[in-house]
Amino acid sequence: MSVIFTRSSEALFHELAAVPRPVKFYARYGNPTVDRVARLVAEMAGADGALLTSSGMAAIFTTIFALTGAGDHVVVPSQAYGETLELFEELQRFGLSATYLDEMTPAKLTGALQPNTRVVYVETPTNPLLQLTDLAAVVETCRDHDCLVVVDNTVASCVNSRPLELGVDLVIESGTKSMGGHSDVVAGSVAGRKELLERIWWPQVLLGCVLSPFDAWLLQRGIRTMPLRVARQNHTALVLARALEAEPGVRDVYYPGLASHPGHQIACRQMDGYGGLLSFTVDGDFEATRRVVEALRICTYAASLGDVHTLVMHPAAGWWGRDFTPREAAHVPGNLLRISVGIEAAEDVVADLRGALRAAG
Numbered sequence: 001m002s003v004i005f006t007r008s009s010e011a012l013f014h015e016l017a018a019v020p021r022p023v024k025f026y027a028r029y030g031n032p033t034v035d036r037v038a039r040l041v042a043e044m045a046g047a048d049g050a051l052l053t054s055s056g057m058a059a060i061f062t063t064i065f066a067l068t069g070a071g072d073h074v075v076v077p078s079q080a081y082g083e084t085l086e087l088f089e090e091l092q093r094f095g096l097s098a099t100y101l102d103e104m105t106p107a108k109l110t111g112a113l114q115p116n117t118r119v120v121y122v123e124t125p126t127n128p129l130l131q132l133t134d135l136a137a138v139v140e141t142c143r144d145h146d147c148l149v150v151v152d153n154t155v156a157s158c159v160n161s162r163p164l165e166l167g168v169d170l171v172i173e174s175g176t177k178s179m180g181g182h183s184d185v186v187a188g189s190v191a192g193r194k195e196l197l198e199r200i201w202w203p204q205v206l207l208g209c210v211l212s213p214f215d216a217w218l219l220q221r222g223i224r225t226m227p228l229r230v231a232r233q234n235h236t237a238l239v240l241a242r243a244l245e246a247e248p249g250v251r252d253v254y255y256p257g258l259a260s261h262p263g264h265q266i267a268c269r270q271m272d273g274y275g276g277l278l279s280f281t282v283d284g285d286f287e288a289t290r291r292v293v294e295a296l297r298i299c300t301y302a303a304s305l306g307d308v309h310t311l312v313m314h315p316a317a318g319w320w321g322r323d324f325t326p327r328e329a330a331h332v333p334g335n336l337l338r339i340s341v342g343i344e345a346a347e348d349v350v351a352d353l354r355g356a357l358r359a360a361g
């Protein structure tokens with residue numbers, strides 16, 4: 001837990017402090033517990049190393065802050081986690097320009113790349129609409145450009161997807177989700193090659209968005225059961241998605257494991273499992289959707305994903321007491337429900353949703 005480390009002489013103390021990325025100097029620079037868990041995260045991602053941050057957003061911000069500056073350009077998906085989109089809008093105040101793509105196909109990406117493009121930012125699958133991006137194709141398209149491909153892998157998690165194996169430069173994950181798994185720790189990670197992490201580490205020290213040793217320990221506790229939890233969630237989400245597809249009160253189901261999903265073939269190629277997150281539209285309006293939510297008995301109405309409990313959100317109802325930006329609003333129809341399946345019995349989760357849809361219909 002310690003922030004500081006001492007030695008009996010000034011010379012010995014300087015030995016502690018003088019190593020690259022010291023873990024026994026001052027905890028904003030590093031800490032042995034945090035370092036140990038960072039190595040674990042790196043190993044899971046197939047990376048040289050990883051930095052742990054105080055949240056997933058901190059990982060995204062620190063990475064983009066470190067790799068870009070005024071006059072630079074980034075390519076960003078127009079549909080992704082709402083606060084990520086908002087962050088890229090904020091960064092434009094500092095002279096960063098962005099091109100938003102509704103899908104990152106090689107043709108669209110080629111058209112968007114500029115000589116000053118420094119980062120191509122991808123989220124796959126996206127939250128909340130589970131849009132897939134072909135990472136190998138993005139890497140290939142960016143090969144002759146002086147830019148880095150950064151992927152938010154939160155929804156898939158490193159159990160289901162390891163973008164670095166496909167040639168991506170950096171992979172970001174919100175540790176708050178599947179890694180932590182119990183909604184009792186807010187954390188983030190960025191993993192990749194050592195030289196890139198060196199560039200991100202110092203801005204992280206300056207920003208101070210480090211993970212506390214206690215939270216790193218909680219993250220490690222979560223990681224121990226992560227493969228078991230994620231395997232269970234993969235199974236339940238597929239069972240649930242198929243059941244919802246057959247349900248008369250449901251219009252569209254968004255889940256990469258369904259053959260009907262436009263990204264299914266990409267998911268089959270680049271994911272080991274389809275993940276625990278799915279969304280669907282109720283065959284009705286905002287009010288009908290609200291009634292479904294209120295009829296649920298087992299699923300919990302709460303933000304976040306990757307928890308041991310099944311979490312349901314009605315995105316159009318808002319979740320942080322502010323209006324959506326136009327970019328977000330375009331992607332959250334009033335009848336959309338997002339489900340992050342937990343580790344309950346699949347038949348209980350299916351029965352709860354089926355019962356709620358029928359009771360509200």
Ligand SMILES: Cc1ncc(COP(=O)(O)O)c(C=O)c1O
Binds near residue numbers: 055152186
């Ligand atoms: C895809 C995705 N990326 C990043 C984040 C941000 O993570 P955190 O809440 O840990 O900052 C979230 C949070 O929901 C997310 O869903």
